[in-house]
Amino acid sequence: MIMKNFFKILVISALGGVLTLGGYILFFEHQVVSDDNGTVQIPTSLPVNYESSKISSAENTDFTIIAEKSIHAVVHVKNLSTTTSRSNPLMEFFYGQSGGTERQVVGSGSGVIISSDGYIITNNHVIKGARKLEVTLNNKESYEAEVIGADESTDIALLKINKADLPYLPFGDSDHLNVGEWVLAVGNPFNLTSTVTAGIVSAKARDINIMNNNKVIESFIQTDAAVNPGNSGGALVNTRGNLIGINTAISSQTGSYIGYSFAVPSNIAKKVIEDILEFGNVQRAYLGINYEELNSEKANEFGVGSTEGVLITRVLDQGAAKEAGLMVNDIIVKMDNVKITKFSDLQGFLGSKRPGDEVEITILRNEVNKVLSLKLKNQFGKYKFDNKDFSEYFIGELQPINRSDANKFDIDHGVKIVNLNNEAIERTYGVGNGDIILSVEDQKVSSSEEVDQLLKKYQNKDYFELQILTQTGKLGYIRVRSN
DSSP states (O other): HHHHHHHHHHHHHHHHHHHHHHHHIIIIIIIOOOTTOOOOOOOOOOOTOOGGGGGOOOOOOOOOOHHHHHHEEEEEEEEEEEEEEEEOHHHHHHHHHOOOEEEEEEEEEEEESSTTTSEEEHHHHHHHHHHHHEHHHHHHHOOEOOEEEEEETTEEEEEOOOOOOOOOOOBBBBBGTTOOOEEEEEEOOOGGOOOOEEEEEEEEEEESSSOOOOTOOEEEEEOOOOOOOOOOOOOOHOOOHTTEEEEEEOOSSSOOOOOOOEEEEEHHHHHHHHHHHHHHSSOOOOEEEEEEEOOOHHHHTTTTTTTSEEEEEEEEEEEEEEHHHTTTOOEEEEEEEOOOOSSSHHHHHHHTTTOOEEEEEEETTTTTTEEEEEOOOOOSSSSSSOOOHHHHHHEEEEEOOOHHHHHTTOSSOOEEEEEEEEEHHHHHHOOTTEEEEEEETEEEEEEEHHHHHHHHHHTSSSSSEEEEETTTEEEEEEEOOOO
16 A cells, blocks of 8 residues: 555656746746847846946967967167267376277167068157168078168158068057057067067046156057067057057166066057158147146136146237137047047047148037147248248347358358347357358258258257357357257
């Protein structure tokens, strides 16, 4: 009897399990839901912080293909220069030796091939003062390089080697680079060739005041990719294999990498080398304003509601801003599609433009956004440079010396100041009309056009050095501020 009841219970339990399983399959696994559009969806269990509308695959972090492509386009740059050591006073006393002794100095950096016919971009500080430049490719072939041009304000230089069919990196658009993107830094730190490190973009438009010079454009890409001495001039590459920056500086108390590195954005670097190739110098674009960078304190001081943007405190005559209708207390918040939260954003945008470029500027005026069209100008309020703009602005009206001047002072070059505009050099040095400029930055001049070209060439220096011959025959040097 007991056995019969046991088997009865066992059969009932089994039957119940079958019915339960069948019901689950029928009502859950095969259940469908129809949305308002009549489409069929299978319900899925989702975490509460997951947005199905933003489903995308994770970024590929296999950098092998990009690294292989990049290392062949990055070169090792050697700067061969000389320096003079101080003389030994004891040697002078006993043996009559005077002057210092020259010795060769070898500097090292990196460069990026940007065209198959041998154009290479690097930092200006990598090639500065070079007596000879030697470029070594990744396959260990070496070539002497020619300096095509350089720009101190962006720390960018353009070199050329006599070699064809070279691998190169295409420029990417640094304006569309996002914080958090993966990047590779490729270069030659500590003379270790073909070194690749990876990191992310930590910040954009970073101003680190590396040269303490208001003429220097600082709108760096900040990354945590390891960069060390020797990486300068090397490539910062995105995951598509495009050049989006030129590695330039590190933040360090030891001289070596401690977590942050900085690169010149590709849009600025590209514009600089295009200017060098087309014009022979960099065409700088200006808005024609004085400004304040906003924060809570400045917003309260000027009585404005925004803590982000660039506040216009003065609109200069003849400038692009005045022509476009910008006003004092307008807040610049966007240039084209680039958001402007601080001055380095604006500086970086203008660094990628040239006089004559048309842009859209978005301003906040009386708490209302307003979009204006604007055509950028140069520092003289013009769309193009004339051949006497720099000389007339910084000195005045000049003309070549005449035969009487040449005979009187026994000179065969120079330009006479006919109408001095610069009151500062008159007040400081006593320079006046009739005095003669013999050289600019130790380069002889014979026409106002030559003076203008040299002033344009050295416009990013703090001052120009002029050799002056006065009407009384006194010879000396003066410094003319370039701002």
